Amino acid sequence: MIPISIERLSVSYNGIAAVQDFVMTVPGGAWVALIGPNGAGKTTVLRALAGAIDFDGEITIGPTPLREKSRRELARLVAYVPQRPFLPVGATVTDYVLMGRNPYIGYLSTESRADLDAVARVLDRLELSSFAQREITSLSGGEAQRAVLARALAQQAPLLLLDEPTSELDVGHQQQVLELVDELRVEVGLTVISTMHDLTLAGQYAESFVLLDGGRAVARGRAEEVLQEALISRHYGASVEILDGPAGPIVVPRRLIRREVLR
Amino acid sequence: MTADVRPTALRLRWLLLAVTSLAIALVLGVVIGPVQLGLDTILRDVVDRLPLVDVSSGLDDRASAIFWQLRVPRVVLAGLVGSMLALAGAAYQGVFRNPLADPYLLGVAAGAGLGATIVIAFAPGAAGWPIDPLPLAAFGGALLGVSVTYILGRGGTRGRTTTTLILAGVATASFLTAIQTYIQQREDDTVRQVYTWILGQLTTASWREVALVLPYLLVSSIAILLHRRLLDILSVGDEEAGSLGVNTSRVRLIIVVAASLGTAAAVAVSGLIGFVGVIVPHTVRLLFGSSYRVVVPLSIVFGAAFLILADVVGRTLIAPAEIPIGVITAFLGAPFFLIVLRRSGRIA
Numbered sequence: 001m002i003p004i005s006i007e008r009l010s011v012s013y014n015g016i017a018a019v020q021d022f023v024m025t026v027p028g029g030a031w032v033a034l035i036g037p038n039g040a041g042k043t044t045v046l047r048a049l050a051g052a053i054d055f056d057g058e059i060t061i062g063p064t065p066l067r068e069k070s071r072r073e074l075a076r077l078v079a080y081v082p083q084r085p086f087l088p089v090g091a092t093v094t095d096y097v098l099m100g101r102n103p104y105i106g107y108l109s110t111e112s113r114a115d116l117d118a119v120a121r122v123l124d125r126l127e128l129s130s131f132a133q134r135e136i137t138s139l140s141g142g143e144a145q146r147a148v149l150a151r152a153l154a155q156q157a158p159l160l161l162l163d164e165p166t167s168e169l170d171v172g173h174q175q176q177v178l179e180l181v182d183e184l185r186v187e188v189g190l191t192v193i194s195t196m197h198d199l200t201l202a203g204q205y206a207e208s209f210v211l212l213d214g215g216r217a218v219a220r221g222r223a224e225e226v227l228q229e230a231l232i233s234r235h236y237g238a239s240v241e242i243l244d245g246p247a248g249p250i251v252v253p254r255r256l257i258r259r260e261v262l263r
Numbered sequence: 264m265t266a267d268v269r270p271t272a273l274r275l276r277w278l279l280l281a282v283t284s285l286a287i288a289l290v291l292g293v294v295i296g297p298v299q300l301g302l303d304t305i306l307r308d309v310v311d312r313l314p315l316v317d318v319s320s321g322l323d324d325r326a327s328a329i330f331w332q333l334r335v336p337r338v339v340l341a342g343l344v345g346s347m348l349a350l351a352g353a354a355y356q357g358v359f360r361n362p363l364a365d366p367y368l369l370g371v372a373a374g375a376g377l378g379a380t381i382v383i384a385f386a387p388g389a390a391g392w393p394i395d396p397l398p399l400a401a402f403g404g405a406l407l408g409v410s411v412t413y414i415l416g417r418g419g420t421r422g423r424t425t426t427t428l429i430l431a432g433v434a435t436a437s438f439l440t441a442i443q444t445y446i447q448q449r450e451d452d453t454v455r456q457v458y459t460w461i462l463g464q465l466t467t468a469s470w471r472e473v474a475l476v477l478p479y480l481l482v483s484s485i486a487i488l489l490h491r492r493l494l495d496i497l498s499v500g501d502e503e504a505g506s507l508g509v510n511t512s513r514v515r516l517i518i519v520v521a522a523s524l525g526t527a528a529a530v531a532v533s534g535l536i537g538f539v540g541v542i543v544p545h546t547v548r549l550l551f552g553s554s555y556r557v558v559v560p561l562s563i564v565f566g567a568a569f570l571i572l573a574d575v576v577g578r579t580l581i582a583p584a585e586i587p588i589g590v591i592t593a594f595l596g597a598p599f600f601l602i603v604l605r606r607s608g609r610i611a
């Protein structure tokens with residue numbers, strides 16, 4: 001289980017600040033949800049953790065700073081599921097998931113039996129075995145999302161970054177995917193950091209929350225501490241009601257009046 | 264249920280099909296020509312040249328010279344150049360994630376042409392130097408061409424799309440060709456030599472050209488073949504490929520240098536031949552799938568077959584006159600280019 005610490009992270013795109021002085025520590029094996037309105041900087045934090053962008057500040061994954069790691073070393077530590085992954089035309093699900101084994105395959109060599117076995121296990125685990133030879137672009141949205149998760153799991157990295165993992169899924173598949181991530185978290189000690197728009201789902205899976213707005217962390221804590229009417233109304237500009245659920249708060253959008261048309 | 268996790272790979276029967284096509288192209292290439300030599304006499308002459316075999320060859324000295332000193336090197340050179348251009352096209356398409364990338368359309372060939380023209384114009388007699396500077400100058404020009412195209416194609420405000428890169432390539436190629444034409448006109452005592460060269464030098468192919476181009480092609484092909492798995496990973500884009508542990512800028516640099524080195528050598532011996540890098544890899548993709556594990560090796564073999572056949576057409580269509588080989592490839596390639604453009608437009 002690998003702990004993560006982020007110290008005064010700042011990122012700007014073309015001079016416009018996306019994230020400012022962001023601080024976060026995540027104990028190994030935890031699930032942290034980054035929430036906040038569109039453009040709050042959630043994805044930017046994940047991209048910095050994935051080593052995909054330049055940043056100011058310090059990120060430490062396990063014992064060593066992220067900056068000191070090569071691309072390969074980082075890919076063995078961090079697996080990243082982007083919000084809109086690019087699905088290459090013509091690649092089979094096997095080809096695609098096998099890309100996740102790249103950090104274990106020698107620079108100019110090809111995959112070993114062990115890599116293929118790892119792919120088979122992941123496909124089996126995500127119930128994708130019957131799709132192994134299908135082209136990835138022929139899958140449904142939910143199946144493709146599982147294939148992308150499969151590629152990340154094939155990396156066998158102790159930190160899993162999920163950017164809106166459920167945005168393409170119906171309610172049944174949302175629960176399935178999150179349940180699976182949670183099982184793996186407990187089973188193999190994954191540390192999970194995810195961004196999520198669905199606050200109810202987030203509240204039922206993540207242990208702790210960081211609410212971002214305008215590139216800064218504005219609230220943090222357990223679900224009940226962050227998922228509060230006042231905070232959500234202030235930062236999302238939304239009117240919601242918070243109900244008690246068995247596994248976490250339930251956040252329901254609430255409309256105050258209905259507009260009636262005179263007939 | 265256990266998954267069938269065989270990754271996409273080159274199948275033996277595809278390779279056999281490709282090699283058979285190449286063999287047919289080779290035979291047609293050496294048999295067809297202004298002097299009728301006949302397949303049986305040629306075969307006997309080939310067998311005769313094997314060590315420890317002695318059969319009476321049907322070829323007299325003159326026919327034998329035509330065959331071994333003119334026809335065979337020309338066919339071999341066409342094959343090598345075709346392989347290289349097809350391979351370079353596939354490699355550029357992979358690293359730029361652009362289905363229309365081609366050495367000709369990216370300004371690589373024009374840059375190589377400029378480099379070669381400078382040597383022909385300002386260092387006549389350079390062919391006698393210990394190391395022929397022509398391919399090296401062509402290589403420098405090729406790298407210049409592709410770098411300028413890449414930088415221009417990236418700088419657009421709307422981000423880099425399929426067409427901006429190609430438009431940048433067209434602009435770069437025009438500019439480099441303009442400089443080349445200027446040098447050519449100023450140094451008019453070498454203008455004929457440069458013109459012949461631009462139109463395609465397969466007409467004057469000899470074993471010297473084959474020997475000149477071969478080492479570059481080998482280095483370039485081996486380097487690109489070794490990167491075929493990484494070319495597939497680049498298809499998901501830099502950010503995702505990076506998160507999978509690929510140092511994308513280093514891989515891109517190595518592949519671009521390798522492809523440009525080979526292209527430069529090809530241009531140095533054969534002049535400017537366009538569209539091979541679009542036609543061959545795309546046909547391979549349509550027939551056998553789009554993994555670079557398949558596209559790279561098959562483009563090498565089919566590229567050779569394609570250019571040998573294009574050369575046969577070029578020298579027989581209006582025989583005894585010849586149509587420059589670049590005209591044949593452009594005639595086939597331009598419509599093909601439009602089809603690929605339409606298809607890629609629909610995907611994007």
